Amino acid sequence: MTLADWIMRTATSNPPFGREAWAQAMQTEYGELADRKLGWAIGCWTAMLGWRIRSEATYAAIMIAVTYLWTLGVFDEPVINLTPRELTYGGLVQPYLAAMLLVNIALSAFRPDRALATAITMIAFSQIGCIWDYYQAREAFPLLADGPIHPYNSYYFVAIFAQIGVCCVGAKVGLWLNARAIRFLAREAQGAPDPV
Amino acid sequence: MAGPIRRPSAQTLAVLSTLADARRQWRYGLELAAATGLKSGSLYPILARLDERGLVESKWLEPEKPGRPPRHAYRITAAGRAALSEAQLQQPRGAQLATEGGH
Numbered sequence: 276m277t278l279a280d281w282i283m284r285t286a287t288s289n290p291p292f293g294r295e296a297w298a299q300a301m302q303t304e305y306g307e308l309a310d311r312k313l314g315w316a317i318g319c320w321t322a323m324l325g326w327r328i329r330s331e332a333t334y335a336a337i338m339i340a341v342t343y344l345w346t347l348g349v350f351d352e353p354v355i356n357l358t359p360r361e362l363t364y365g366g367l368v369q370p371y372l373a374a375m376l377l378v379n380i381a382l383s384a385f386r387p388d389r390a391l392a393t394a395i396t397m398i399a400f401s402q403i404g405c406i407w408d409y410y411q412a413r414e415a416f417p418l419l420a421d422g423p424i425h426p427y428n429s430y431y432f433v434a435i436f437a438q439i440g441v442c443c444v445g446a447k448v449g450l451w452l453n454a455r456a457i458r459f460l461a462r463e464a465q466g467a468p469d470p471v
Numbered sequence: 472m473a474g475p476i477r478r479p480s481a482q483t484l485a486v487l488s489t490l491a492d493a494r495r496q497w498r499y500g501l502e503l504a505a506a507t508g509l510k511s512g513s514l515y516p517i518l519a520r521l522d523e524r525g526l527v528e529s530k531w532l533e534p535e536k537p538g539r540p541p542r543h544a545y546r547i548t549a550a551g552r553a554a555l556s557e558a559q560l561q562q563p564r565g566a567q568l569a570t571e572g573g574h
Binding site: 294303 | 511
């Protein structure tokens with residue numbers, strides 16, 4: 276394998292979302308070249324890099340904003356203002372779960388190739404928030420430290436399962452919406468009437 | 472609501488002109504690169520943008536030589552011709568204004 280072959284393979288083997296056909300187009304033209312292959316391969320690699328940066332920037336910005344809100348943002352209150360029950364019940368607050376569901380639906384519909392990664396990241400960051408709250412609660416209310424599962428801290432387990440469920444349902448609904456949108460656009464492109 | 476379309480760059484106009492010269496013929500990426508002098512790193516982002524805006528259409532054509540994979544080919548659309556004509560009409564006026572501004 277030459278250097279040009281390696282660069283071309285690197286550029287086109289894992290194209291950014293929505294650029295698969297363009298990667299294939301570049302690859303087939305590369306196959307037709309008799310000389311100056313290295314220049315063509317470097318150009319393709321540069322084009323792919325530009326597409327990848329643009330494609331990832333939006334997703335990355337949304338993920339950073341959302342994970343910030345999850346762990347540090349709108350749902351946090353000073354621990355001293357809360358009762359132990361409110362604190363431990365925090366992970367089940369309805370707006371929190373509703374926001375989690377909507378964000379997962381939107382992101383999975385926007386980037387279906389990242390649906391699983393989005394759900395896992397959301398679950399992970401929400402658990403970081405939960406664990407952080409739990410340790411704050413233990414310091415503020417030593418009663419919580421009495422046993423491994425206390426009537427108060429058992430709410431955490433409910434919250435964890437609720438959050439995992441919400442993220443999984445959100446990812447699934449987002450994927451369904453994306454598939455439906457693609458089918459609708461394909462029908463529109465063919466000029467056929469929508470049977471729904 | 473769609474915003475105003477930005478004036479195409481010289482490279483974009485070169486691609487559109489080459490495709491317009493080919494009339495209704497399909498052109499491959501390599502042919503366009505040779506005709507316009509653009510490198511693949513500039514050509515493909517331009518083609519992708521033109522394709523997304525409906526100024527160019529693309530299609531996988533069966534290979535001329537057996538055993539080769541299908542090749543992606545491009546052709547200008549009516550909207551592409553209109554955009555090219557508009558840009559070519561604006562270009563001399565823009566160039567004239569630039570010359571006047573330079574004095």
